Amino acid sequence: MKLSRQQINFIEDYLIKNKVKFWDVRIELLDHVATEIEDRIQQGQTFDDALKEIHQAFGNKMRSKKLNKNRTEWIFNESIYADNSGYKKLIMEKQKELNRGFRKSLFTNLLMVFKNPLFWLIYGIVGFSLFQSIQHATNVDFIKKIIFLSLFIIPAIQMAIPFLFCFKGSRHSLYLNLLTTSSLMLMNIPNIMLYWWERPSPWVYVFLYTTLAPILIAQTLMIIQHSKKYKQFYLKWKRAS
Amino acid sequence: MANSKLYKGSLSTIILKLLDEQGKMYGYEITQKVKELTKGELKITEGALYPALHKLEAEGLLDVEVAKVDNRLRKYYKLTEQGEKETVNRLAELEEFIRNMQQLVNPKWNIQ
Numbered sequence: 050m051k052l053s054r055q056q057i058n059f060i061e062d063y064l065i066k067n068k069v070k071f072w073d074v075r076i077e078l079l080d081h082v083a084t085e086i087e088d089r090i091q092q093g094q095t096f097d098d099a100l101k102e103i104h105q106a107f108g109n110k111m112r113s114k115k116l117n118k119n120r121t122e123w124i125f126n127e128s129i130y131a132d133n134s135g136y137k138k139l140i141m142e143k144q145k146e147l148n149r150g151f152r153k154s155l156f157t158n159l160l161m162v163f164k165n166p167l168f169w170l171i172y173g174i175v176g177f178s179l180f181q182s183i184q185h186a187t188n189v190d191f192i193k194k195i196i197f198l199s200l201f202i203i204p205a206i207q208m209a210i211p212f213l214f215c216f217k218g219s220r221h222s223l224y225l226n227l228l229t230t231s232s233l234m235l236m237n238i239p240n241i242m243l244y245w246w247e248r249p250s251p252w253v254y255v256f257l258y259t260t261l262a263p264i265l266i267a268q269t270l271m272i273i274q275h276s277k278k279y280k281q282f283y284l285k286w287k288r289a290s
Numbered sequence: 291m292a293n294s295k296l297y298k299g300s301l302s303t304i305i306l307k308l309l310d311e312q313g314k315m316y317g318y319e320i321t322q323k324v325k326e327l328t329k330g331e332l333k334i335t336e337g338a339l340y341p342a343l344h345k346l347e348a349e350g351l352l353d354v355e356v357a358k359v360d361n362r363l364r365k366y367y368k369l370t371e372q373g374e375k376e377t378v379n380r381l382a383e384l385e386e387f388i389r390n391m392q393q394l395v396n397p398k399w400n401i402q
Contacts, residue, residue: 051360076356077317077365081336084318108337135337142341150348282354289358 050090052083060086063100067109067133071223074140076286078107101129108135140223147227151271155231158267158274168266176259183251196254200239203265207232207272214276215283224282228275231268235261297332301342303384304334306351306369306377314355314368317343343367351376 052060060082061075069075082103089099105111110132114123162168182188208229215225238257242249297304308323309315315323320343321334346352351373355366369377 054361057362076363077340080316080359080362080364081318083362084316088322106336108335139337139340143344146341146344146348150350282356285356286363289356289363 050087052087052096056086056096057083060100063129064136066130067136069133069136069140071140071221071226073222073224073282074143078136078139104129104135108138109133143223144227147224151228151231151275154271154274155264155267158270159263161270162263162267168263172262175262176255179255179258183255189251193249193251193254196258197239200257200261201236203269204232204236207235207265207269210269210272211276211279214273215280222279222283224275224279228272228279232272235265235268298338300384300387301334301338302346303377303380305339305342305346305367306373306380309352309367309369310374310377314366316364316366346373 057079061079064075064078064082069078082100085103086096086099089102090096094102101111109129111129112125112127113131114125116122117124179192182192211225211228238261242253242257246253304324305320308320312323317336317339321336321339324332324334343352347354347367351370352367353370353373355368357364357366
């Protein structure tokens with residue numbers, strides 16, 4: 050027996066209520082739960098009983114307890130919305146694997162950047178100019194401002210890339226969420242600098258340029274590659290739906 | 291199988307082998323195929339299957355396809371070129387492991 054549109058919507062609501070908020074995780078779980086329910090109904094089970102059993106098969110519990118407001122007694126909750134630890138674990142595992150994939154991809158792009166002679170040429174010229182300017186105390190404040198601002202601007206551009214590639218499909222996607230997280234972390238570097246040093250030496254800026262420039266380039270390339278990959282998947286999903 | 295820990299290390303190889311034979315499969319289909327082939331002896335739990343599939347996908351061994359089935363969307367997994375090569379290696383490793391285990395558990399018996 051095939052499930053009706055209404056029953057499919059019910060399963061989707063059930064997943065959303067159990068905090069499976071990312072669409073790219075939910076589509077797979079929705080199909081799994083729906084197909085298994087269809088099989089179980091075929092074997093004589095009811096929709097509700099099948100859903101309860103599947104809920105538990107994913108590692109979720111049917112019962113939870115919490116203290117009341119006055120912390121005087123336990124309130125027990127027994128339903129398919131009582132506990133979502135199984136789904137939470139599944140999302141965390143997927144998150145771990147995606148992050149591992151992004152790290153691997155960043156490393157591959159970093160190697161590619163290091164193998165590019167043009168990168169070394171530009172990197173060397175900019176680095177040498179910075180060194181000379183600071184050594185002869187010319188335009189030091191200007192250079193400091195440029196490096197400081199680029200630490201804000203480049204990660205901000207990186208974060209905007211996925212939205213430029215696939216604006217409509219960018220909401221509630223675990224893949225894009227994780228892809229932009231590393232850029233957000235890089236944006237905090239200027240804050241950390243200001244917290245640690247009130248007036249950082251110009252050499253701190255040179256150090257930041259030499260260490261972060263290759264990483265920022267590799268990360269931008271990685272974000273472009275994965276945004277393209279995501280867009281392809283999103284379009285496949287859109288065409289199929 | 292009472293002790294599911296025994297097959298956990300081989301789960302990704304089982305998935306790769308099935309995909310190599312079937313072409314493309316979706317999550318629930320994999321669990322049912324394993325159940326059918328082992329006559330219900332081996333049951334892959336959902337909590338173990340999806341992390342394994344996501345790991346293989348992140349490693350670049352699996353590719354995904356989306357298709358509309360009935361009134362919902364289905365995510366199919368299939369082997370990439372790299373995945374096909376890796377399946378051969380992992381199967382050889384698993385066969386070697388089974389052979390060694392046989393030697394340890396029952397030295398007189400040999401699968402060859």
